[in-house]
Amino acid sequence: MGLDASDGEVAVSQRPELAQFQCNGALGAAKRAGQNPRELAEAVIEALEDTSQFSDLSIAGPGFINISLTDEALAERIEGLRQADHVEVTPADPAVKMIIDYGGTNVAKAPHIGHLRPAVIGESLKRIMLALGHDVTGDVHLGDWGAPMGQLIAELELRQPDLPYFDENYAGPYPEESPVVMADFDEMYPAAAARVKDDPEFAEKASQAVVALHAGRPGYRALWQHFRDISVDALKEVFDDLGVEFDLWYGESTIHDRLAPLIGRMLEDGVARESEGAIVVDVEEPDDNKEYPPLIMAKSDGATLYSSWDVATIEDRVERFDAKAMLYVVDVRQSLHFEQVFRAARKAGIVGEDVVLEHPGNGTINGPDGKPLKTRAGGTPPLRGVMDEAIAKAAERLEENDLASEYDEGERAQIAELVGLAALKYGELQNHRAGDYLFDLDRFVSFEGRTGPYLLYSAVRMKSIIRKAADEGLEAGTIRPATNEYDRNLMLELLRLPEVLLRAAEHRAPNHVALYAYELAAQFSRFFEHCHILSETDPVRQASWLGLVELCLRELTFLLDLLVLEVPERM
């Protein structure tokens, strides 16, 4: 009939009153073949040999195939899911070795609210890709090699010139203890940045310091290592609390040794050229519709910079990890930069056409003025502070609604933490990654509607039923055919998971998972209200419903984990 496999795709119907599922493949196929779509749909239905599991199989409108399962067939499928010991997904084919670059944080600087997006979206994306069977490595890719490093070294030299790091005749070893702690950077970093602006002599020292650092001056390297170590420790604390786990704590510095040979080779191969004292790669292509400035591999003073580091990092990821896909969850405003870098990497032959290079960028988190969020004082709110605020607000909500009041203080605090962070992360993930969104913490921690707290609450209610049923000696059993619209709709909802997961992966968009998790939880809530399990008198039906709740909890917990949300035992 000239059909592709994709024409056979069946999706949950958008018109549930008409059918449970729909297949629109006949429309597209008929168009390609120049056939009548209704006739084609008719032929497809005719060709089905066993239609015993369908309660409806009909053609509607221009050629939609409407499909509904019998309750028996539906229950059989759901029971199959229940009996599996894991959540069923459609595995990626082929599975790909991929690296997701998603930290976006810098050494010597506490992460701020802007880092929430790439961190949480990247983490979620990583988990989604892993769930589909991809071989995924997450790299924080720290900003640890740029001009601020030189500024901090120069600033510290100004303040404590007697430290051995600054003595060029000192032969080492250098102290094991860092001369500064993380908190010192809060003041030092802006002070150094301001001094660079006002004091040309200091600015010169700072830029010489970064050149010397790159060149390998031992004292500077030792000092830099301190800066990096204490920064990583501090960052790990914040990210651990957020549930964001990086496999690699690499950074811009990691590939430093690759730069000279790489640039040399690019010059030899004629990929790079000298221009105005700098070394650049021309990345325009004949049919471009806009200007592509050349990518700079080395500045006119000989120093390398982030564009060259990013190219060398691609080489590193190919050679050491054999990566076949690299996803950069980084601010969309850097899209031109990544286009240039990707083009340069391909032009230099570092990656072939079989390697995916993509920048699924994230938008900004905005304040009420429509601009990236700022505090009243004009600064960018620190991430830790925002997390604490979310947790405090969650605790307030618990208090004022007299919730969890019978639990001890420690458990209440734990619940507040999970609820507050869930609010923050779900507020983030329900939006499409590429758009900007308005940050409204009060709305996120609201206990009503489509929020993180609602999702946790739903999962906890499932746990509660299961616990109480166990207390009464009840056991889950075979899932029986639906008895009403509520258990039927819940079963249908459960079937959507694989499709949603694939779509989220394809678009690199966790919001699809976030929305689906809400819809599943909402469908459960309806079932919960209308099908009272513990007081059900028919034991077969009761066991079936209990099985449905267990399956539902398994799927919801799985989805929430993909969204980096953790469910308390009770709340």
Add this chain to the structure above:
RNA sequence: GCCCCCGUAGCUCAGUGGACAGAGCAGGAGCCUUCUAAGCUCUUGGCCGAGGGUUCGAAUCCUUCCGGGGGCGCCA
């Protein structure tokens, strides 16, 4: 100047070329001697920025305009 993104209900946002455009909040009306009311049920609310086009079919693709944001060689 060139390029990219956005414009959908009062607000915040979803929306995979398909059937009458969705959710949450806010507004209105109900439901707690039964598994957590952080819930459920019902309900009001839209020329999807505007105009052209492609298509059997457009919020979605193309094009022109209007409005907002962002980016454009030695910062990251």
